[in-house]
Amino acid sequence: MASDSNPASEDGFQAPVCCSARYNLAFLSFFGFFVLYSLRVNLSVALVDMVDSNTTAKDNRTSYECAEHSAPIKVLRNQTGKKYQWDAETQGWILGSFFYGYIITQIPGGYVASRSGGKLLLGFGILGTAVFTLFTPLAADFGFGALVALRALEGLGEGVTFPAMHAMWSSWAPPLERSKLLSISYAGAQLGTVVSLPLSGVICYYMNWTYVFYFFGLVGIIWFILWICLVSDTPETHKTITPYEKEYILSSLKNQLSSQKSVPWIPMLKSLPLWAIVVAHFSYNWTFYTLLTLLPTYMKEVLRFNIQENGFLSAVPYLGCWLCMILSGQAADNLRARWNFSTLWVRRVFSLIGMIGPAIFLVAAGFIGCDYSLAVAFLTISTTLGGFCSSGFSINHLDIAPSYAGILLGITNTFATIPGMIGPIIARSLTPENTIGEWQTVFCIAAAINVFGAIFFTLFAKGEVQNWAISDHRGHRN
Numbered sequence: 001m002a003s004d005s006n007p008a009s010e011d012g013f014q015a016p017v018c019c020s021a022r023y024n025l026a027f028l029s030f031f032g033f034f035v036l037y038s039l040r041v042n043l044s045v046a047l048v049d050m051v052d053s054n055t056t057a058k059d060n061r062t063s064y065e066c067a068e069h070s071a072p073i074k075v076l077r078n079q080t081g082k083k084y085q086w087d088a089e090t091q092g093w094i095l096g097s098f099f100y101g102y103i104i105t106q107i108p109g110g111y112v113a114s115r116s117g118g119k120l121l122l123g124f125g126i127l128g129t130a131v132f133t134l135f136t137p138l139a140a141d142f143g144f145g146a147l148v149a150l151r152a153l154e155g156l157g158e159g160v161t162f163p164a165m166h167a168m169w170s171s172w173a174p175p176l177e178r179s180k181l182l183s184i185s186y187a188g189a190q191l192g193t194v195v196s197l198p199l200s201g202v203i204c205y206y207m208n209w210t211y212v213f214y215f216f217g218l219v220g221i222i223w224f225i226l227w228i229c230l231v232s233d234t235p236e237t238h239k240t241i242t243p244y245e246k247e248y249i250l251s252s253l254k255n256q257l258s259s260q261k262s263v264p265w266i267p268m269l270k271s272l273p274l275w276a277i278v279v280a281h282f283s284y285n286w287t288f289y290t291l292l293t294l295l296p297t298y299m300k301e302v303l304r305f306n307i308q309e310n311g312f313l314s315a316v317p318y319l320g321c322w323l324c325m326i327l328s329g330q331a332a333d334n335l336r337a338r339w340n341f342s343t344l345w346v347r348r349v350f351s352l353i354g355m356i357g358p359a360i361f362l363v364a365a366g367f368i369g370c371d372y373s374l375a376v377a378f379l380t381i382s383t384t385l386g387g388f389c390s391s392g393f394s395i396n397h398l399d400i401a402p403s404y405a406g407i408l409l410g411i412t413n414t415f416a417t418i419p420g421m422i423g424p425i426i427a428r429s430l431t432p433e434n435t436i437g438e439w440q441t442v443f444c445i446a447a448a449i450n451v452f453g454a455i456f457f458t459l460f461a462k463g464e465v466q467n468w469a470i471s472d473h474r475g476h477r478n
Contacts, residue, residue, distance in 0.1 A: 020241075021242075022177070024230065025172055026185050033192065035126060036189065038192040038193075038196035040158065041196050041292070042200045042213065043095065043136070046209040050082075052084065052085055062304070063301055063435055065435060066302060066372075084140060094151065097152045099155060101154065103155075104159060105156050106160075106410040106411070109164055110167065112164075118165060118167040119233045122227075125159075125161045126157070126223065126224060127224040129157040130217045130221050130224070131221070132153050133154065134217035137209075137213060162409055163407070165185060166398065166408075170402040170403060170405040170406065172249065176252075178395055179328075179333040179336075180329045180330055180333045182390065187390070190318045190321045191318075197312075197318075203215060256402045257402055264469070267467075268404065268408070268468060271400070273396075277393050280456065280461075281413065281416040283452060285419045286450070287386070294424055294442075295317070295379065296314045302434055302436065303372055305372070317379055320384030320387070321383045324384045324388060328350060328388045332346050332350055344461065345463070351461075354388030355386075355389060355457075357381075359446075359450040359451050360382075360447070361385070362450075363440075363443055363444055369436060400464070401466055423446075430445075
């Protein structure tokens with residue numbers, strides 16, 4: 001495969017990795033996204049404890065096709081948390097309200113980050129989410145409407161984070177290190193899911209549900225202090241970066257960044273490579289959000305694992321995805337730097353593995369019946385393979401338009417948030433009795449959408465900077 005014309009630097013040198021400013025940024029942003037997803041998913045666990053069990057008894061939809069997996073574990077459980085009379089529909093609105101705020105700030109977040117930098121935007125986005133999380137018990141006391149409004153505000157704060165981080169990486173990530181740096185950075189989201197699902201359950205059991213929000217909110221504030229003190233928007237403004245590393249980063253990016261002040265909106269929106277990312281991102285998130293929100297339900301109501309097992313087993317697939325993201329990022333950059341595979345080839349192959357692989361194992365999980373071990377194994381493999389996408393379409397924005405990566409991610413993530421809003425609703429409507437056959441339909445639909453997205457991206461993606469994204473391109477001026 002021919003290599004793209006994006007050498008590590010003009011002189012071919014590479015700055016050391018150990019203690020470097022760019023890898024410090026990767027690890028700090030890793031913990032930022034860890035906090036972000038912890039704040040996002042903890043409510044789905046705590047909500048079980050917040051709701052009066054008598055209210056939900058009539059909504060019980062346990063399927064009895066499969067045998068009870070094991071006897072309930074006797075645990076001395078704290079019951080001091082206040083209970084609320086929220087039926088299943090009300091709980092759905094509470095869980096979904098996050099996305100109504102999240103979808104609004106994607107494109108504005110990318111635009112602001114491309115103009116003024118992503119450090120403060122990302123920092124205050126997570127800080128705002130953490131502070132709102134601390135007020136969750138108070139909002140719940142005020143009522144359903146107040147909690148929905150608070151969750152929507154949390155979504156507004158989180159909506160700017162991914163575009164802001166992409167905008168920062170456009171100034172920090174050398175082309176041949178993009179897969180490594182971004183996969184480390186965004187893998188925090190998966191680990192946040194892995195840790196917060198079972199940990200929230202443990203906190204609910206031994207303390208009460210209010211402490212879930214106090215704990216994760218406080219962790220978010222601590223992270224914010226570290227972020228503000230240790231991170232800079234660009235290598236030029238970083239106080240402790242070595243001159244050698246600064247020159248390495250700047251020289252590797254000097255032919256890729258645009259100096260034009262106006263955003264080329266029309267050529268950007270006409271760009272087929274951008275729409276290839278949109279379709280892939282939408283398709284991938286359909287499966288991701290469906291499993292994120294409904295996997296605990298599937299394990300409890302269909303496979304009938306008890307609640308203590310459920311939190312840990314629901315988290316296992318995301319542990320696999322986290323490991324896969326880290327390893328695939330290393331592999332992708334090695335294929336490009338050492339083996340001279342083109343950027344486009346790497347993005348296509350990793351997207352195909354990361355979308356068609358999960359589709360196959362998701363369908364398989366639906367067709368093995370009540371075999372618990374195989375079901376968990378297939379769902380874990382399905383989610384794990386999705387980690388390949390972190391070095392596929394997920395960072396392709398930086399390949400085709402580094403200067404506008406934040407805006408592009410805002411655009412693609414706006415479309416990719418829609419599955420989070422409608423996917424679980426459709427899945428719930430397709431599973432009124434929670435039978436295995438109904439869930440097979442849900443899994444097959446998600447798999448078909450994944451395969452379509454993978455094929456579309458493979459056909460229309462590009463791996464090099466597009467003409468409209470370079471400052472000397474005249475087409476946008478006409």
